[in-house]
Amino acid sequence: MPTGKVAVFTTSGVPFDIVELPTPEVEPGGLLVKNTHAVICGSDLHGWRGDGDEPIPPIRKLTGHEFTGVVHSLGNGVETDSLRRPLQEGDRIAFPFFNPCNRCYWCIRGEHHACPHRGRWRTLEQHPYCDAGNADYYYLPQGHYVFKVPEELPTDAVPPVNCALSQVLFGLERAKMDFGDTVVIQGAGGLGVFATAIASEKGASKIIVIDGQQPRLDLAVECGATDTISMVEYPTPQSRVERVKELTHGVGADVVVEVVGVAAATLEGLDMVRVNGKFIDIGNIGGGSIEFPAVKVISNQTQWFGTVHYNPWIIEAALQFLVRTMDRMPVTNVVSHKFPLEKINEAFEFAEWHGREGGTTANRVALTM
DSSP states (O other): OOEEEEEEEOSTTSOOEEEEEEOOOOOTTOEEEEEEEEEOOHHHHHHHHTOSSSOOOOOOEEOOOSEEEEEEEEOTTOOBOTTOOBOOTTOEEEOOSSOOOSSSTTGGGTOGGGOTTOOOOOBTTTOOSSOSSSBSEEEEOTTOOOEEOOTTSOGGGSGGGGTHHHHHHHHHHHTTOOTTOEEEEEOOSHHHHHHHHHHHHTTOSEEEEEESOHHHHHHHHHTTOSEEEETTTSOSHHHHHHHHHHHTTTSOEEEEEEOSOOHHHHHHHHTTEEEEEEEEEOSOOSSOOOOOOTHHHHTTTOEEEEOOSOOTHHHHHHHHHHHHHTTTSOOSOOEEEEEEGGGHHHHHHHHHHHHHTTOSSSOEEEEEO
16 A cells, blocks of 8 residues: 655644555545645644643544545455446545544434444554555544535535535535525624525525635625625624624524634624524634523524534535536635645645634635645
């Protein structure tokens, strides 16, 4: 089997190490991916910064989850993708970055996103292989899901399919956003722009996007936002909540989507939901805690959807969504800067600056292999 480079994370504030490791043996039913692009997700930055209430203990582990690649080698018995389309070495593919076990209470009910055994993140001591997103190779074990990338899509558009795009698409589907709904999206980063485009495609009557950077709000308008709320013009949570109420004639939003990644945004967003409306919490995964009176949710009869991961069919739906909208919305222009894997530390520093110091768009920083 080949060997490859992999970036090793120890703890926040400590640079990544680049080490050379063997790849896992490709067993029957497995597939070895040769990674091409891995983008830096907001959740990657959470861990890199050390966000959250508890410090991250030093532990050498493999990282990277928003990525794509091509087929390097197929295990015995693997001849097609998950829709039985012929698959061969060199084909571009998209796949979930986690693997449901297909043998538990949740999986037999089709709740693959909730499988408690789906995680892949292991330490080097547990799994000393080149097998991660921020690496040259990634291994899909037996029982995996994999989908061929349509020829029309540029490769730069594919990495967010297995995280940002699929996550917000699944969140809106799971909450059953209806045609004609009023939708508020907190944050116009990568997930927020995708959520805006999806809500527009699903027939939302009003899409209100909130962000602190005007170029991101402008991009959201290109993707279907009907109204924007600048955090410069409306600097306090109360002023933003009042503005949402004004734009919804005092009712509040049918659906609020939180993709900021800051715990305080959840508290603010809950006040924007109409009575018996829906709150989709996707971004607040950094470990930050919030406190609020239960009456805020109970008396308002808020339907709260904490959303992590997705079901496998979402990958193909996300790919087809990009194909269908690429000529009408800038949804495939997601990679703005590229760094080789060996410069991952520079890439993270740049992604942090790009996001906080007036980055021009919601585009993402990519590592190339």
